Amino acid sequence: MGILSRASYVIRSKINSVLNRAEDPTETLDYSYEQMRDQLQDVKRGIADLTTQKKRLEMQKKRLEENVDKHNEQARTAVEQGREDLARRALEKKKTKMNQIEDLDRQISELQNQQDRLIEQKDELQTRIEEFRTKKETMKARHEAAKASSSVSEAMTATGEEFEDVGRAIERAEEQTEDMEARAAAMDELHESGAFDDVLSDKDSIDRELESLSTDSGVEAELETLKSDVGVEESTADPDAVDEEEIEEVASEVDDEEIESELAELQDEENE
Known part of the structure; x- marks a missing residue:
């Protein structure tokens, strides 16, 4: 593999990776479903157009058949009046119309066969679309459920981490509170013992x-x-005994x- 080929392969791989990350499966399924529906509409329009052409040929055939009947009457009338030339001309026109009718029959038959095939394809495509629609909705439901489950799991994980942070914060608060309480008790003890006076004095x-x-x-x-x-001397006698x-x-x-x-x-x- 040449350098350019390898570079092209790497670029395509990276683009495909980016597209896969950016792709939303539910949107892809909906898009595919709409594409299949558009194809079904195209098939229905094709059947309608083909049916229209067939109806036009059938109408043309009907007019030719009416002309054939008309030429038969013309030929009969001409023979009755002794005009073989006119009868021959009427029969020739009848023959031409009969040939045209045969050609129209072949075309109508071909169109009918095409119409039957398109109808079968349309029915098969419609069945596949319905099956795809059912699978699509099932996959979308599973995807949404998995997405919700993943979100809940991520939320629970984040909540657990937050709870751990809160627990650590509470522990730190308790430690700081205990330190402050111990310091306050120590300060009270030092104050009562006169240690603060020692600090302020050189003695x-x-x-x-x-x-x-x-x-x-x-x-x-x-x-x-x-x-x-x-003139007062110490005495062990009772003070109340001294003469006033x-x-x-x-x-x-x-x-x-x-x-x-x-x-x-x-x-x-x-x-x-």
Whole structure:
């Protein structure tokens, strides 16, 4: 096979492949059915035309037969009147008409045979068309059913893939939600433990504890000083047993301004 032949073969193959993909079987079947119907109409028109020609010949034959009868009468009349010459001429015309009638009979017979064959072909073609129509509708129904089934299968496949995507999206959403919930719980825990304060301050836990102890010691020292200044000594006795008059006497000896000053300093230290 030469290069040009191979190229031509490849091109035809590709064109045929493209046509096969673009072809709609149902449209092809409908087109074939219409073509067969057109052929049937052509056959019917041919039968009608042939029948018309045959009828014309039959009408012409009928007129010739009438002329034959007329020439018979003419010949008879001429003989009765002693005119053999006229009788001979009438018989000659009769003979010509008889020959024409015989020729018309042959033509009419041929046309009749053709008409019979065309009618048989028409009936056979019509039967085939009806059979093809039944097969065509069956094939179209099967094709549509297969097409619908394929569409449903494709839709189900697409739906399954979409469901998988939705499932994965739900899983990711759950994971993100759990991460956010865990982070929020961790933040609350860190906030309650004071870890955020650690971040904002340069002091560690030991510094804060020592500072707390120093503050407590200062408060206690101030309290002892205050108690010493006001003349109050620690006692294990019940406070309710102290004489009220003695308390009033001690309180009167303490300067009010001094007490207020001490209380103000104590409050400032607590605020710090």
